[in-house]
Amino acid sequence: xxEPDGWLGLDGARVVVAGGSGTIGAxxxxxxxxxxxxxxxxxxxxxxxxxxxxxxxxGVRAGADAMARAREGLGxxxxxxxxxxxxxxxxxxxxxxxxxxRFVAINLTSAFATAQAALPGMREQGHGRIVFFSSVAGRSGxxxxxxxxxxxxxxxxxxxxxxxxxxxxxxxxxxxxxxxxDTALTQAYLxxxxxxxxxxxxxxxxxxxxxxxxxxxxxxxxxxxxASFVNGQVxxxxxxxxxx
Numbered sequence: 001x002x003e004p005d006g007w008l009g010l011d012g013a014r015v016v017v018a019g020g021s022g023t024i025g026a027x028x029x030x031x032x033x034x035x036x037x038x039x040x041x042x043x044x045x046x047x048x049x050x051x052x053x054x055x056x057x058x059g060v061r062a063g064a065d066a067m068a069r070a071r072e073g074l075g076x077x078x079x080x081x082x083x084x085x086x087x088x089x090x091x092x093x094x095x096x097x098x099x100x101x102r103f104v105a106i107n108l109t110s111a112f113a114t115a116q117a118a119l120p121g122m123r124e125q126g127h128g129r130i131v132f133f134s135s136v137a138g139r140s141g142x143x144x145x146x147x148x149x150x151x152x153x154x155x156x157x158x159x160x161x162x163x164x165x166x167x168x169x170x171x172x173x174x175x176x177x178x179x180x181x182d183t184a185l186t187q188a189y190l191x192x193x194x195x196x197x198x199x200x201x202x203x204x205x206x207x208x209x210x211x212x213x214x215x216x217x218x219x220x221x222x223x224x225x226x227a228s229f230v231n232g233q234v235x236x237x238x239x240x241x242x243x244x
Contacts, residue, residue, distance in 0.1 A: 009225035011036030014074040016067065018042045018057060018114050019084035020049055023183040024133070024215055028081060031216040032223075037079070040070035042114070050074075057084055058105035063113025071121060079129045079223045080118040082111045085151075087185065089144040100147050107151035112158060115173075119166060128171040129223045132159050136179045136238050152177075156234055163232030172231040174222045179238025182209040206239030 015032045019025040020041030029048040032039050041049030044056060051073030055066035071077050085107045088099070115130055122128025137145045138152030156175060163173040180186060180200050186209065190197050201207055215237055221227055222235065236242050 006036065007224075007226065008035050008220055010079075010220065010223065013037040013078045013223075014040075014076050015079040015081070015223070016040045016042065016070045016074070016077050016114075016118065017049070017081045017083060018066075018110065019082070019133075021045055021047045022083065023185070024178075024181070024212060025083045027212040027216050028083060028219060031213075031220055032079075035220060038074060040074050042066045042070055057110035057114060058102075060109060060113040063110055064117040067114050067117035071118075076125065077118050077121055078127065079131075080115060081131045081133075081219060081223070082114060083133045084110045085133060085135075085148075087145065087148040089189070090146075091144060092146045095147055103147035103151055107148070108154050108158075111155050115158075115162060119162065119171065122171045123166060123169040126170045128166075128169075129227070130159075130162065130171070130173040131219055131222050132173075132175040134159075134175040134177040134234055136177050136236060136242055138177060139234070139236075139242060159234070160232050167231050172222075172227065174227075174230060174232065175234045176215065176218055176222065177234050177236045177238070177242075178210060178215050179236070179241040180204060180209050181215065182211055203244075204239040204241050205244060208239065210237060210239060 015037045017028050020029045021043040029039050039049040040051035042053045046052035053066050053069045057063050132155050134155050135152040137149040138156050159173050159175045
């Protein structure tokens with residue numbers, strides 16, 4: 001990767017964020033821009049970023065097409081972050097076949113298709129960073145998270161295979177796995193179930209939910225030149241949730 005100024009080395013980097021209009025995605029776009037990067041945002045309604053690509057990423061062909069448009073707008077891709085995902089907390093028996101297919105399409109197929117489209121250019125230029133958004137649910141058997149947990153666990157394995165295949169080409173592939181965060185999704189859940197707040201916080205050794213910037217910082221690090229020898233890892237951002 002080129003050696004621009006700054007500790008992170010992201011000044012002038014060409015960054016694509018899939019899902020850059022969500023709560024976390026928008027914070028990522030702002031964080032990369034503050035670090036000097038030029039950002040393309042792929043989303044259903046892309047509201048942020050220098051390059052905005054409108055796309056539904058639930059199909060393989062759509063993911064490849066969206067990445068091609070983002071690459072054209074930026075003149076190449078140095079960093080790709082996949083921050084697309086949905087969750088719907090229900091018992092296993094309450095999910096329909098259509099629910100399952102929707103989870104797989106949005107959470108997993110979109111990750112595969114967009115990263116697959118980003119990797120050839122990174123290989124050819126001899127450098128690149130890919131960061132997937134996983135979850136603590138991809139590691140632990142939380143109740144009411146069946147399809148979500150399955151897709152996040154699959155992303156972890158997809159990430160490891162990509163990391164292995166592309167390491168020799170100067171490309172690193174990692175994942176971040178946030179725990180309970182102070183996001184719109186969490187707020188909506190707690191508004192519907194206010195009695196759950198204390199129980200969730202009691203699960204976290206830090207005794208609080210994570211803040212947006214506490215996710216943005218680790219992603220910027222993994223995307224930076226400082227993380228050039230970090231590959232195939234899931235970084236848990238959970239206030240200690242996974243150690244107990």
